[in-house]
C-alpha cells in the first residue's frame with residue numbers, strides 16, 4: 001500500500017477561483033437587517049460608548065443613515081427607541097402613541113423609503129419605568145404574563161398602523177405570537193408579518209444595547225422569561241409553539257454563543273430562520289480590534305459567515321453597514 005495520500009481535499013483549495021466555486025455559505029447584503037437606535041431631539045447623532053461606530057440618531061438623522069445604507073444595498077432595518085424617563089410608566093403606555101417618537105419616525109421612514117422593510121420591536125422595555133418586558137406586579141415584583149399580552153397587542157397594532165412590515169416581539173411572554181396574530185387579523189392587518197424572537201436567552205451580551213437605550217431592568221433580571229443559556233431542547237419547544245401560533249419567521253438570539261441552537265432550529269423548521277448578532281458580540285470584536293489584537297474586518301466577516309453557515313437565512317447585525325461596504329469592495 002502506498003504511503004501517499006489517496007484523498008487530497010486541498011485540491012479544492014488550490015486557487016481563489018476554485019475556493020469560490022466550492023464555497024458553501026455566502027454573505028450578501030440581502031442577508032442583513034440593520035438595527036438602528038432612535039433618540040429624541042433634532043439634528044444629532046451620539047455614538048454608543050460601548051459600540052464604537054454605532055450611533056443613536058434623532059429622527060431626521062436616521063433618514064440620512066437609512067439613505068446611505070440603501071445605497072450600499074441594505075433594505076431591511078430594525079429601529080429601536082431610546083426614550084427619556086419622562087415618557088416611561090408601569091404599563092408602557094407610550095408604546096401605542098401614534099404621535100410618539102417611535103411611531104412617527106416609523107411612518108416617516110416608510111413615507112420616504114416605501115420599498116424599505118421595517119421590522120419594529122414589540123416589547124415594553126424601552127417604555128417601561130421598570131425596564132422589563134412585562135408588566136411588573138407592584139407588590140410581588142412578579143412579571144404578569146397575561147396582562148402583558150394585551151399591551152403587546154395594542155403596541156403591535158399601533159406599529160402596523162404606522163406602516164411596519166414585520167413585527168418583532170422580543171419579550172418572551174407565553175402566547176404572545178398567537179395573541180398578536182389574532183388582534184392583527186381582526187383589524188385588517190393580515191398582511192403584516194411576525195418575526196418571533198423564538199429562542200431569546202437571558203444573556204450577558206445585551207449590556208451595550210441596554211446602555212444605548214437606557215433600558216436595563218430597575219430591579220431583578222429577565223430570567224423568568226428569557227431562556228437559560230444551558231438549554232437547547234427548550235428552544236425547540238418554543239419553536240413548535242411559535243409555529244402553531246402563526247409566526248412567519250423565527251429567530252435565535254444571541255447568535256455566536258448559540259450557533260448550535262441556530263443549527264437545531266434550522267433542522268426542525270421550514271420557516272425562515274434569523275439570528276440576532278447582538279450588541280455585546282459587536283462590542284467584543286470592536287474592542288479587540290481597537291487594541292490591535294484582532295483584525296476587525298476579517299473577524300467581522302468570519303463571524304457573519306459562521307452565523308449563515310450555522311443555518312441563519314438572515315442576520316440582524318450592527319455590522320450590516322460596514323460589512324456591506326466590504327462586500328461592495330469585493
Ligand code: PBG
Nearest residue numbers: 123125170205206209278279280
Ligand atoms: C429587549 C431587547 C433587548 C435586545 C433587543 N430587544 C435587550 C434585552 O432583552 O434586555 C438586545 C439586542 C442587543 O443586545 O443587541 N426587548
